[in-house]
Amino acid sequence: MNIAIVCYPTYGGSGVLATELGKALAEKNHNIHFITYQQPVRLTGFHNNIFYHEVRVPTYPLFDYPPYETALSSMMVDVINNYDIELLHVHYAIPHASAAYMTKQILEKQGKRIPVITTLHGTDITLVGRDKTYSPVVSFSMEESDILTAVSNNLKLETYKNFSIKKSIEVIHNFVDVTRFNKKPIQAFKKMIAPNDEKVLIHASNFRRVKRVMDVVEVFLQLNKKIPSKLLLIGDGPDRPQIEDFSRKANLNSEIKFLGKQEQMEDLLPLADLFILPSEYESFGLTALEAMAAEVPVICTNTGGLPEIIVDGLTGYMSNIGDIEDMSEKAFHILSCEDTHMRFRKHALEQAKKFDIQNIVPQYEALYARVV
Numbered sequence: 610m611n612i613a614i615v616c617y618p619t620y621g622g623s624g625v626l627a628t629e630l631g632k633a634l635a636e637k638n639h640n641i642h643f644i645t646y647q648q649p650v651r652l653t654g655f656h657n658n659i660f661y662h663e664v665r666v667p668t669y670p671l672f673d674y675p676p677y678e679t680a681l682s683s684m685m686v687d688v689i690n691n692y693d694i695e696l697l698h699v700h701y702a703i704p705h706a707s708a709a710y711m712t713k714q715i716l717e718k719q720g721k722r723i724p725v726i727t728t729l730h731g732t733d734i735t736l737v738g739r740d741k742t743y744s745p746v747v748s749f750s751m752e753e754s755d756i757l758t759a760v761s762n763n764l765k766l767e768t769y770k771n772f773s774i775k776k777s778i779e780v781i782h783n784f785v786d787v788t789r790f791n792k793k794p795i796q797a798f799k800k801m802i803a804p805n806d807e808k809v810l811i812h813a814s815n816f817r818r819v820k821r822v823m824d825v826v827e828v829f830l831q832l833n834k835k836i837p838s839k840l841l842l843i844g845d846g847p848d849r850p851q852i853e854d855f856s857r858k859a860n861l862n863s864e865i866k867f868l869g870k871q872e873q874m875e876d877l878l879p880l881a882d883l884f885i886l887p888s889e890y891e892s893f894g895l896t897a898l899e900a901m902a903a904e905v906p907v908i909c910t911n912t913g914g915l916p917e918i919i920v921d922g923l924t925g926y927m928s929n930i931g932d933i934e935d936m937s938e939k940a941f942h943i944l945s946c947e948d949t950h951m952r953f954r955k956h957a958l959e960q961a962k963k964f965d966i967q968n969i970v971p972q973y974e975a976l977y978a979r980v981v
Contacts, residue, residue, distance in 0.1 A: 731892030761914030816846025
């Protein structure tokens with residue numbers, strides 16, 4: 610099939626999933642056309658059957674805000690007409706679903722029908738999409754999509770809760786390439802991070818308030834009193850300066866390392882003994898799944914879609930939001946006994962395999978075949 614995928618090209622979960630999905634489909638001899646404003650971060654090197662179309666938005670003095678949605682729709686029309694695209698799959702509702710609707714209307718005037726699948730990822734529904742500035746357009750665009758999918762059952766329920774739509778939503782979970790993450794850590798690198806065989810904790814996020822990164826630090830400080838540990842914080846965002854300032858003032862520079870945005874997570878996650886994700890909400894929790902694929906147990910909150918991937922007491926533990934004490938005690942339980950730790954690691958990998966890319970991509974292929 611000739612498939613066009615519209616996504617954000619950044620490190621966020623929606624862009625990662627869309628890119629990895631396109632790459633997997635290309636491996637199965639589908640022709641994949643990515644349409645976005647810059648090359649997706651996970652789209653590196655040459656990939657057979659993959660094409661990238663950059664959306665350029667001309668700047669004019671008249672516009673305070675360049676009309677990206679209009680430029681995107683025009684690019685989608687151009688790609689669909691010139692590459693015999695059979696299906697348009699847009700990830701993240703804003704503004705991709707509304708741009709897809711405009712594209713569909715333009716093509717219908719030309720006598721061409723293009724089916725549209727919209728995949729909802731999280732904040733497009735739970736945060737941004739609920740804003741009254743966007744809500745009417747988001748609702749309309751979702752209803753006008755031929756197929757609507759969500760990456761978790763929780764996100765499906767949240768969509769129905771926050772929007773008055775009647776459209777059926779199909780759940781296709783996020784996925785992970787287990788073979789990519791299931792690798793042995795580079796011992797020399799780990800020795801640099803933990804020279805005295807300290808336990809290594811990792812957190813990765815966009816450092817927004819909803820991620821509660823300070824909770825990660827508090828859990829680490831309590832655990833470090835009992836078990837010598839190091840903390841790696843991966844990512845960047847608005848809360849990072851505050852956390853860094855706290856770390857400096859508390860003289861924790863040797864214990865807490867800020868690694869910034871990292872593209873090759875498969876090289877970092879296997880270094881960890883434990884992954885911490887204390888978010889207020891996760892529509893799915895892709896970073897937690899990637900950690901489990903690297904055989905890393907997870908301590909997280911029992912919110913959003915996390916209970917759909919974490920098996921409490923088996924692959925890690927879940928706690929209430931903000932319960933630092935409980936998370937610290939559970940982290941200690943996992944790391945204080947090597948046999949216990951190894952058991953959690955084994956079950957984490959087994960659970961991750963249920964969400965392996967080889968199991969999820971065929972679900973999308975079946976969906977494509979049905980809608981086309």
